[in-house]
Amino acid sequence: MRKVFSIVFLLSFFYSYSQDFIEKAQVNGSFQLDGQYYHADNAIGINDSTIDGRKLGLNGFGNISYTLGKFSAGVRYEAFLTPIAGFDPLQQGNGVPYMWASYQSDFIGVTVGNFYEQFGNGLILRTYEEWTLGYDNSLNGMKLVIRPATGITVKAVYGSQRYYWQKFENGNRGIVRGLDAEIDLNSTIKGWESAPIRVIFGASGVSKYQKDSDPLFNLPENVSAFAGRMNLSAGKFNFATEYANKINDPSAINNFIYKEGQAVLSSLSFSQPGLGVVLQLKRVDNMSFKSDRGVDGNALDINFLPPINRTHSYSLAARYPYATQPNGEMGMQFQLNYKIPKGSKLGGKYGTGVAVNFSQVNDIVRNPINDTTPVNSQGTLGYESDFFKVSDHIFFRDLNIEINKKFSRKWKAVVQYMNLYYDIATIEGHAGEEPVKANIGLVDVTYNISNRNSLRLELQGLFTEQDDGDWAAAMLEYTIAPTWFFTIADQYNYGHPDKSQQNHYYAFSLGYVKQASRIALTYGRQSEGVICIGGVCRQVPASSGLTISLSTSF
Template sequence: MKKILFLFLLLSSTMLLQAQVNDLLKKSEVHGSFEYDGMYYHPDIPMGITDSLIAGRHFAFNGFAEVIYTLGDFSAGVRYESYLPPIAGFDNRLEGSGIPYMWASYNTKKFSFTIGNFYDQFGNGLLFRTYQEWTLGYDNSMNGARITYEPVKGIILKGVYGTQRFFWNKYTKNSRGIVKGIDAEFSVNDLIKSMEESKFRVTLGGSFVSKYQVDNDPIYKLPRDVGGGAARINIGLGKFNFSSEYAHKINDPSAINNFIYKPGDAFIFNASYSTRGLGILAVFKRIDNFSFKSDRAETANALDISYLPPITEAHTYMLASMYPYATQPNGEMGFQLQINYKVPRKSKLGGKYGMDISVNFSQINDIVRQPAGDTTAINVPGTLGYTSDFFA
């Protein structure tokens, strides 16, 4: 009798477990993507590409495969990457294979929690932005934790903590810095009932980000904690939209700015108009000593905490894209005007399908610097560096 009862319980448990597994599988989703790029290099003596330059590496390979699993409010993912060796033009420090990106996340209507690797940004990204650009071999993802909370409609709070990806180098004590940040965004129209249906839309936001890195410099006394704050506003009225953000950080001597102790500033202003067939965008930007990296010794395109957007046309034609513009974190001031117009179809100029006209003008200049003192030259290491008027 006991054996029969045991077999009955075992069979019932197995059937119940199988039903739960089947139900779990029905609710689960698995998505994936992959990309592989390869190049074969052949010696070309007239162009200076010799066997010694290739060094036996005739084939280069970049590839990744990513898998994402979701079950209700839970999701998790993993990405495998391989650079054997990296394609020409990519940083040689990418060479290798492994899993640099894995994460798990739980999301509800008001709350989101992510642990592992993630990408995010505060506002326009002047103070904090992590992202990946596969075609350029750039990835400054965070490895840590992120929390997002929406206590009421119209308020979004966010916090991030962790370290940034640095090719295949794992974080060790006293290596690159630890990044911490908080952000708050307020939709005025959602918070004030009388403005809910208004065409005048206002969004406000503020951020604070800091990095901690030990001071091992034998010459200079460097700040271990470097903090920065940013404030932003977005105003929309009908077909017009205006947005602006200002960021400031304390002195951050680094290899990029020649180890000067001047605080940094960044400002951007956008104004746009959009209607059927016509779009106009005007942008003003000023950067002053605003390189913000989680390792003060890094000079290459890696470990950037902040993102300083370029304000020039991104060309696709070979001749125009040979010498692309790159933002100058040590100082620049520029202006951009972009006009897009759609000539109507079946008009004399537009023809059967219409015609797109795009006009772009950009001008970027270095900022004007003055000596910080009567006896100190500009940009001398260990000094304030220089002073600069905002509109100079």
């Protein structure tokens, strides 16, 4: 009788729990498939040997997450079969590289498996995924978040990082350990809750372990980095700064020098309705921090060095994007956004938006450590660098002005001018090539035919005497909201110094959107270039063919 009672009790418990497991849970997901079918196009240098049999590139993923109260878990499936041109061949493969389970309460949060995390601005730790770049440096291990008191957050992480499909084993890459603490003084100290000044302090430490099996160099097996940060806000002003330091970390990126690294990032901003001003400063010196000292590509970065340049979205304005130089750079950015008020002479009926942005990045000054050792010689301290001195060597400069104007219910336009200096030798590794000095102008006009139908025309010009010379681009888009869009576009490299390469890069697209699903088809050519997101870049080879992009979520 007792046995029967126990079985009935267990069954009823399991039944009720199962009901909760299904009925009280929430399941979310998202899927994406990007495919490209390539064909030979001799005019832009693509032939059968370039394609090498790989006529179809398919990159796809599916994210599924399950939440029940304070518990959640999820997986991400990926398939790169074969990867789209421009993605690292090491991406080729399929499987579940990302799975996790997590419990979160007000006091504690625990995650096991794969996770993303960022300490402060990421100067010593940031793991993230960027599908467009094929970049994923997620940690596989454990994450603990504790909130011991109001306004205090402590995070601890450890694990190994994702390296494409390579399993972590036998110390084939490093192990990452980190701790971060943040204190919001206004939430923590009694009486400061409504103080006019808000103060947040943070500090973090990250250490990586990688065995030294190098016969040439005496390498550090444990490399630590430390960062401190502060955020002050008072009324319309905000000031944020972070400083990071890393001990000797000889690697393929810094040519195996033993100099310490450091980075500082500061930002001062002012914001009020209709006006926003931001000034940012950055200095980076030998701050590449990877969990495998031998890797020199876009992989296994433990930290992230945020770019302080405007990210352009128009194709010709984005043709020469800046890539962060982890071995050393000094940069500044100034951004002004102003809305000329409605009803004024310049503002008109709807107001006029004006945005001015200026950024410049120079090299740091490097002096030899003695009279006989050239700068950056491997197996030495590398160089000495004065913290406040800026090198004359300009990597990148961008001055751009954008005016955004709505003329009527039917018409609106964006006009932009950009003056660019781009050291292609440093940023893209084209040694000996002259820096690109370019003027870029564009107009983007939208005409709303009716509530559902609109036409948008983009006209762009890029004028330079360097690299591939002048470009012109035009794009016409017809939208039937909210479901259909059709575009026809062309980029024409009419100023290429080699007349045989003065090519048109035309493309025809159509797209269909329904609820959370989107399908887009493009047929045409893609010009060779570089795509950068957050200062991390990948080369995009020229291609010709059909592209499909499909995404949905629930």
